[in-house]
Amino acid sequence: MFKNIAFLLFFVSQFIYSQETIKGIVTDENNQPLLGANVFWFNTAVGTTTDENGNFTIKKSPETSSLVISYIGFETQKIDVVNNTISVILKEVKTLKEVTITKTKKGTEHSLYKVQNIQVMGQKELLKAACCNLSESFSTNPSIDVNFSDAVTGNRQIKMLGLTSPYILIAEENIPSVRGASQAYGLSFVPGTWVESIQITKGAGSVINGYESISGQINYEVLKPSNDIPFFLNAYASQDERYEINTHFNNKFSDKLSSTLFLHGNTRVGKNDMNNDGFLDGPIGKQVNILNRWQYNDAENGIVSFLNVRYMNDEKQAGEMSFNPDTDRLTTNAWGSEINTEKIEISNKTGYVFPDMPYQSFGFQNSFQSHKQDSYFGLSQYDIHQKSFYSNLLFNSIINNTKNKFTTGLNFSYDDYNEFVAMNFNRDFSRIDNSVGAFFEYTYDNSDNFSLVAGARVDNHNRLGTFVTPRLHIRYNPWKEAVIRASAGRGKRAANIFAENQQLFASNRNFSILNTDGKLYGLNPEIAWNYGLSFIQKFKLVGKDVEVILDYYRTDFQNQAVVDIDASPQDVLFYNLKGNSFANSFQAEFSVDLMTHLTFKTAYKYYDVQTQFVTGQMQRALQAKHRVFGNLAYETHIKDKGQQWKFDVTYNWLGEQRLPYTQSNPVQYRLDEYAKAFGTLNAQITRTFSSTFEVYVGGENMGNYKQMNGIVQNENPFGTYFDSSMIYGPTFGAMYYAGLRFKIKDKKQNHEIEELAPVKEEAHNH
Amino acid sequence: MKRIVLLVLACIFSFTMVAQEKKSKNKKVEFKVAGNCEMCEKRIEKAAYSVKGVKSAEWHADHGDIHLIIDETKCSKEDVAKAIAAVGHDTQFTKAKDEDYDKLHGCCNYERIEK
Secondary structure: OHHHHHHHHHHHHHHHHHHOEEEEEEEOOOOOEOOOOEEEEOOOOOEEEOOOOOEEEEEOOOOOOEEEEEOOOEOOEEEEOOOOEEEEEOOEOOOOOOOOOOOOOOOEEEOOOOOOOEEEEOHHHHHHOOOOEHHHOOOOOOOEEEEEOOOOOOOEEEEEOOEEHHHEEEEEOOEEEEOHHHOOOHHHHOEHHHEEEEEEEEOOOOOOOOOOOOOEEEEEEEOOHHHOOOEEEEEEEEOOOEEEEEEEEEEEOOOOEEEEEEEEEEEEOOOOOOOOOOEOOOOEEEEEEEEEEEEEEEOOOOEEEEEEEEEEEEEEEEEEOOOOHHHHOOOOOOOEEEEEEEEEEEEEEEEEEOOOOOOOEEEEEEEEEEEEEEEEEOOEEEEEEEEEEEEEEEEEEEEOEEEEEEEEEEEEEEEEEEEEEEOOOEEEOOEEEEEEEEEEEEEEEOOOOEEEEEEEEEEEEOOOEEEEEEEEEEEEOOOOOEEEEEEEEEEEEOOOHHHHOHHHHOEOOEEEEOOOOOOEOOEOOEEEEEEEEEEEEEEEEOOEEEEEEEEEEEEEEEEOEEEEOOOOOOEEEEEEOOOOEEEEEEEEEEEEEEEOOEEEEEEEEEEEEEEEEOOEEEEOOOOEOEEEEEEEEEEOOOOOOOOEEEEEEEEEEEOOEEOOOOOOOOHHHOOOOEEOOEEEEEEEEEEEEEOOEEEEEEEEOOOOOOOOOOOEOOOOOOOOOOEOOOOOOOOOOOEEEEEEEEEEOOOOOOHHHOOOOHHHHHHHHO | OHHHHHHHHHHHHHHHHHHHHOOOOOEEEEEEEOOOOHHHHHHHHHHHHOOOOEEEEEEOOOOOEEEEEEOOOOOOHHHHHHHHHHOOOOEOOOOOOHHHHHHOOHHHOOOOOOO
């Protein structure tokens, strides 16, 4: 008998082995079988559940021998399977312990599910750049390159996919904001503390905001009065005697009406010349910037409305240390420059969501802006006054169901430019531009792993003509935690050749426009196609969260208003593209949460940006082919009263950059053919004492790298060879700063009032 | 005067009657659907969308309710419940067949609704 049983057991085990299955039983401590307990192989989706007798069978897994058994109300067990039959006794959890799950929020989020390649920079990321305005907010973001445009104005220029900011559509809450006359300095007119978040879209953007975007879109959201804190104060001071102050006053008049008054002032009084070229390293000046924002929220009736009224006045003075504007303005006593800008803006947007149809809404945006810049650079004068009106009416709804959404609408824009240039020629370029357009954008989402956005718009513009702008975006999740995105689109724009290239005024180059038959300064509209492919994979590597991002984008110009500074060091030529002009960019980004609260991010960027100039097909000057970015962020655990330390270090390495042609100059005024590679290091430490008070200190360019020959012929700025626009690196040395932030919070934090404005939702959906 | 008031009341009453009978093209409906996880969510919503007339379908794992907006001239909530039950999920109105329930992935084997 015993033998028989042994034989039978042997047989059974053989049988099980050949089937490669595991049999088992799950019971509780009282030997009662558990019905419906989950049994699955660790870290896989392969699993089963127990039957009414507590029995289960599961196929052997090639990947793991760890089996996890769980049942609600019982402690989960992980066992290593060695035998083919197992019995598991689960212990009952006496009291369900409260579990607090905490996850450190990332400063910049990369979505796996949005159709477009959008990254959202939140408050946390924005605080890493302590100073001070939007043009300085991108220093910790590898997708946007920030560099100085010239050695005189201290202006920062941003680039995306190897193309400068005019090819990026920059919008404030979806209303184009940095455009036309404000192209050069517009970003520096938005104080960083006003900004709630920034959405960066790589490649062809949505058609809703217009036809102008070519390499990408940057949209920033301003703080919403309905969920703002009653008072905020930020003060900043730096070693180069730059002082900034921001105060926000918020008042909630009722649960529907609220308002915030933003006051910003900054001044730079320090005259610094750290590279001893006789010129100020950065301009001195002052800015007053006031915004009053009103929000009306009526959630019951689905109405949200915003009204913004804004005034800004900015004065800058740059040039030689000895320059005194009162006596030396437009003389050859000393070289100097003043740039005075006044901006007035009134905008309103209203959203209406149909109460019984949350997927259907109307949006209406209107904005009036006046931007007036009076300036001179040495003996050249440049004045521009742009008065513009922009209006956008949107309608969102669905076709059959919410898997098929659409947005359609009408745009109207009107720009009255008064533009006057006096240098090697005097000319009035005043003009009126207007355009009317209609758009339709369809979004399909299979609510699982695939979505697409296909949009088109037709516009009629008095100078660009009538034209169609198509855009297409596709998203596919091939497997877990991964996404592939593809995009293609066309963009068309009117180049404002002077406003966009103001850095060239700070030189003695002669300006010439070689074409005369076009409608835009004699030139034709710029037209480009952009194609992109992007892949993101998130995974765990020995228990650490890892994110890998690969991006490839190509921009192909059909026509471009070429800005040629290579034909001769004494000239800048503008002409229509003849031949090829393209920008290829590749970016590989890797980030890992090394341990709790410690994140490391690195990126390599490759740019191949070429244009057919009169002297041949060349790499664009002042553009590094290779760039490396590294960022290390660490924060301590937040204590009860909110005390915390935060540390942040950013390293940027730029490979060699081609410098504009200077070989025909006398020897002492020649630059090398290529600028050497260099790196810069920025760091910041923040100490939070409580949830309402924190201080920060930081340093920029701590390696003290300086471009010494930033200004050619600096000893005689009225000579033939003077040029301050050939800037490839920082002209100032290391710079340290300190600041504080103070908040007064609501007694009860009304987070439930965080009703999403429909127009805002717009920004996130597309 | 009294007569007018009565007349007006009658009018309003008949009007509301009509309004009640009229089928809404954007009717909000909520009912219980049993399920556990994200996989369930995708399956449930996919099943709901497969019914003609369902404009919006959102199932919430935390409280097990499905929020629908349906065109009542094209379908009823019972139609949607049936479609969801057909893929293995018990609903407030319709119970899934055992064989459909058994086809579900291990982590989706929710606690069944007793009837």
